Amino acid sequence: MSGNAVQSAGTRYFIATGANATKKCTTEAEYKALTWTEVEEVEDFGAFGEQYEKVTYKTLGDGAVHKKKGTVDYGSATVKLARIPTGTGQAAVKAAAKNRKTAYNHKIEFDDAPDGGTPTTIYLNAYVMDYTTEIGGNDKVIEASVGLEIDAEPVEVAADDAP
Known part of the structure; x- marks a missing residue:
């Protein structure tokens, strides 16, 4: 059985602003209660997700390397933007990078909401590590890169047909 793939176009990225922007949330309800500001001109969000450390040990009896899963790292992402540092969202990201x-x-909201419903949403608690400028060559807009280091397990909420 195969599901319906969702295209990247239409995906939106937000950063929390306001009094609780830095509160470490762990539930959908906590995240939904925040005030969100959309980050303008996102070109690419990059890859992110859980990665486990590999733990190994060698036993004399069988002369083999044995492996286990160790600690989890929730990952990092590099967000590419068409650079607009005075945009409300990009200014918020830039300020977060200084903290x-x-x-x-x-x-992150995908563009997969059923008619009258809500889209798949992924909530992250992450440090904004940098906001850098990439000038590039001819036939390019000046871009910004935003480095995120995810500090807690992401919360993913599936698309729902009830608003």
């Missing part, structure tokens, strides 16, 4: 102490909440 050395606190992770911010982020939201």
Whole structure:
């Protein structure tokens, strides 16, 4: 059985702003209660997800290397933007990059909402590690790269046909 693949076009990226922007959320309800600002001109969100450390040990009896799963790293992502540092969302991301102490909440919405429903949404608690400028060559817009280091297990909420 195969599902319906969702195209990237229409995906939107938000950063939490306001009083609870840096509250470490763990549930859908906590994330939904936040105030969100859309980050403008996203070109690519990059890959992210759980990766486990490989733990190995060697036993004398069979002369083999044995493997286990160790600690989990929730990953990182590099978000590519057409650079608009004065845009409300990009300014919020840029400010978050200057905060050395606190992770911010982020939201990604796919363009897969059923008629009258809600889209698949992924919530992240992540440090904004950088906001860098990429000038590139001819026939390119000036871009920005935003580095995110995810600090907690992402919360994914499936698309739903009830708003």
